[in-house]
Amino acid sequence: MVKLIRSVILLFPCGLFAQDSLQLTPPIIKYHSIFFSKKTQVELAFAYPNTAIHYTLNQEAPAIADPTYKKPILVRDNLTTIKAKVFGNGYIASDIATATFIKEGKKISMIHQTEPHPKYAAAGPLALFDLKGGNVDIGTNTWLGYNCDTVKIQLSLSKSERVGKLLFNFLQNENAWIFLPEEISIQWYNQQLNTYQFFGKESIESKAQVNGANCNFKMVNAMNKVITDKFLINIVVKKKIPDWHPAKGSHAWMFIDEIKVY
Structure with missing residues (x-):
């Protein structure tokens, strides 16, 4: 539509x-x-x-x-x-x-992630790479919603490719207790060393209140491009809503609906 x-x-x-x-x-x-x-x-x-x-x-x-x-x-x-x-x-x-x-970016073959809240489970991990979404209405069944401390995601590409950045699409609707995460950190799989290594990190500061609902895109860049087919992603959810909010001190929600690899 x-x-x-x-x-x-x-x-x-x-x-x-x-x-x-x-x-x-x-x-x-x-x-x-x-x-x-x-x-x-x-x-x-x-x-x-x-x-x-x-x-x-x-x-x-x-x-x-x-x-x-x-x-x-x-x-x-x-x-x-x-x-x-x-x-x-x-x-x-x-x-x-x-x-x-x-x-779309690099072809994603599979994602495993922390289970979302049952009320906001959308299509499960497929929701993170199905090219659907971008609608600020949480009732559209495209968003994965979390109110836990940390969301862990394992992402696999269809093949090893040169990668320099990952993009995440989050929902920001502070009136509905939905805030951007505090931090995104990523590790990439080094096949030669058979271990995961640091890829990049993005810290997100909560500044002034943001009115209304909007999609907010966050990009995590690598210092140097890497060749890999696997990533471990750690997203830290905001644990305390700021003092200016009517629900100050309560645990915030985090909503995500797409991840892209470039």
Whole structure:
């Protein structure tokens, strides 16, 4: 099912008489899934006369000088963020619509992981590499949910390959007690030495409160690329919700739905 990111109405009245006090709503971003295997096409739409959609692929906010949307955007890179904004003479430009798309990466053959909470078990380990998800609704049955201290994951590739980074997709919805993990650490299997060795680590600091629900992508990079077919992943779940939260001191939840290897 195609997903849409849009507002319901076309204009936000900011005044009673002046046309230039009306703000345009963000454009529609149409896509089947934020995950894809080789390439995907993304459509943008906004049905209002004398307006144009401008977009960027470089993480910058769109401006009138940026490309004008005329045909579907072809996405091929491992991680691509599309930001789009509607402009029109005599109107206030819209807010920015944003969507990030993730390429499949190296072929994963098998994953074993700590058992999730029964209520949020999705399709089990398959949920971590089935190219589904990216929806912030935990009722979509694509997320694995945990409220334990640590999540351990064993990941196997279809064959030994040169790898330099792993990407993880987490849900962040702090109002629902769902926080980003505190740390991701990874070991890779050295076949010659028959042992696991350090690959990389990412520590995640909790700063100010984040409102709303969003997908949050975390990349763990190796200092040097390695040739391997196995990884051990250790994800530390936040144990205490911060003091500013109504549930301060309680154990947080961690939700994950995809892992990609590059």
